[in-house]
Amino acid sequence: MRTIRTTLTPEEMPRRWYNILPDLPTPLPPPLNPATKEPISPSDLEAIFPKSLIAQEMSQDSYIDIPEEVLDAYMLVMRPSPLQRAVRLEEKLKTPAKIYYKREDLSPAGSHKTNTALAQAYYNKMEGVERLTTETGAGQWGSALSLACSYFDMKCRVFMVRASYDQKPYRREVMRLFGSEVFPSPSDQTDFGKSLLAKDKNHPGSLGIAISEALEACIKDDKAKYSLGSVLNHVMLHQTIIGQETMLQFQKLGEKPDYLVGCVGGGSNFAGFTFPFVGQKLKKKLETEFIAVEPTSVPTLTDGKYEYDFGDTAEMTPLLMMYTLGHAFVPSPIHAGGLRYHGAAPTVSALVNEGVVKPVSYQQQEVFEAAALFANQEGVIPAPETSHAIKAAIDLALEAKKNNEEKIIAFNFSGHGLLDLAGYQAYLDGTLT
Numbered sequence: 001m002r003t004i005r006t007t008l009t010p011e012e013m014p015r016r017w018y019n020i021l022p023d024l025p026t027p028l029p030p031p032l033n034p035a036t037k038e039p040i041s042p043s044d045l046e047a048i049f050p051k052s053l054i055a056q057e058m059s060q061d062s063y064i065d066i067p068e069e070v071l072d073a074y075m076l077v078m079r080p081s082p083l084q085r086a087v088r089l090e091e092k093l094k095t096p097a098k099i100y101y102k103r104e105d106l107s108p109a110g111s112h113k114t115n116t117a118l119a120q121a122y123y124n125k126m127e128g129v130e131r132l133t134t135e136t137g138a139g140q141w142g143s144a145l146s147l148a149c150s151y152f153d154m155k156c157r158v159f160m161v162r163a164s165y166d167q168k169p170y171r172r173e174v175m176r177l178f179g180s181e182v183f184p185s186p187s188d189q190t191d192f193g194k195s196l197l198a199k200d201k202n203h204p205g206s207l208g209i210a211i212s213e214a215l216e217a218c219i220k221d222d223k224a225k226y227s228l229g230s231v232l233n234h235v236m237l238h239q240t241i242i243g244q245e246t247m248l249q250f251q252k253l254g255e256k257p258d259y260l261v262g263c264v265g266g267g268s269n270f271a272g273f274t275f276p277f278v279g280q281k282l283k284k285k286l287e288t289e290f291i292a293v294e295p296t297s298v299p300t301l302t303d304g305k306y307e308y309d310f311g312d313t314a315e316m317t318p319l320l321m322m323y324t325l326g327h328a329f330v331p332s333p334i335h336a337g338g339l340r341y342h343g344a345a346p347t348v349s350a351l352v353n354e355g356v357v358k359p360v361s362y363q364q365q366e367v368f369e370a371a372a373l374f375a376n377q378e379g380v381i382p383a384p385e386t387s388h389a390i391k392a393a394i395d396l397a398l399e400a401k402k403n404n405e406e407k408i409i410a411f412n413f414s415g416h417g418l419l420d421l422a423g424y425q426a427y428l429d430g431t432l433t
């Protein structure tokens with residue numbers, strides 16, 4: 001039998017998260033207070049985040065221990081996850097390259113997002129927080145945080161972009177089943193939501209608007225804190241469990257990847273998968289190339305500006321130095337809902353700016369074609385977000401074929417597409433727009 005799947009035992013699972021901040025080529029530009037343009041102080045964030053997560057956000061420690069309770073919870077979400085080789089895809093493409101994919105779709109919530117959701121719920125619980133507020137676009141983050149709040153016996157209030165709330169009823173029911181309250185955003189729960197509904201009672205909403213609502217709901221509730229599923233340093237940190245496992249798996253295989261590929265919405269699955277390797281490359285111990293993939297219709301890294309911008313639409317967040325399309329950007333309603341964000345994580349942005357990470361973009365149609373090919377060869381239906389990484393990996397494998405090179409390509413399989421069948425329906429019916 002060929003080595004198609006490389007696994008780790010629970011005992012082999014990494015016990016620490018990797019923090020890239022001290023290894024960055026230049027220090028990360030700090031978040032700024034929008035009024036004074038001065039760097040924000042940790043205490044400015046205490047209204048919305050617990051102290052432990054604020055400390056992680058700014059930590060210069062290279063590694064941070066994963067609490068025992070979170071290690072236990074990682075068992076529930078099927079960690080460590082396998083690294084699988086896409087042999088049937090390689091054969092179909094007739095490429096000499098090896099293609100590997102890291103299985104983050106095996107979490108019961110369907111994506112990598114539980115890696116940080118469980119950690120965030122745990123730290124909030126430890127500091128006496130009773131409820132988390134958050135936003136969700138397509139519903140993957142809302143599902144992951146709802147699972148985590150249910151696991152740690154906390155309440156959860158989710159503001160879901162109205163267009164998705166109406167189009168994706170099943171994600172909504174997942175969240176409700178886990179005990180969360182789910183509101184279509186803009187909602188009548190906040191002043192900001194009410195002001196938008198007064199202008200347009202059928203407002204479709206956006207991720208930036210939902211973030212503003214979740215922040216307002218948190219600030220008005222002293223038992224609540226706010227939770228964000230991507231972008232921030234502590235979220236990237238928690239996701240590095242993915243890349244550290246992958247590193248051990250490549251050691252078992254006795255191979256080094258030439259390319260690591262991931263899709264980028266806010267940047268967390270890409271960061272989690274690549275940062276442990278990026279750290280090695282910055283220390284000149286590896287030559288791997290890092291490819292960040294985004295939709296052509298939301299070209300944050302390939303066509304955005306590297307500047308300070310707000311994380312939300314209502315201008316409530318600190319200013320973050322990042323690639324951005326502008327916080328008023330209204331993304332087109334592509335099926336990869338998780339990639340429809342105007343900005344990208346400051347850490348990922350800095351590495352793009354330094355030329356360490358290379359961004360590419362693809363059109364929706366070619367991404368769905370790649371997803372269909374992958375599903376037929378490997379039997380796994382990818383999320384539309386993940387399919388962006390698949391398209392890029394296939395292109396690298398075809399390039400290797402042209403040059404007759406045995407390249408080793410790995411991508412992060414960030415989530416499954418079993419609750420995204422409306423997108424596949426449109427693809428199969430030929431009505432993708």
Ligand SMILES: *Cc1c(COP(=O)(O)O)cnc(C)c1O
Pocket residue numbers: 110111112113140141229230231263264265266267268269270338339383385386414415416
């Ligand atoms: C949320 C999500 C993404 C995009 O978010 P990142 O923070 O960029 O990882 C990608 N893939 C899946 C399956 C998601 O759920």
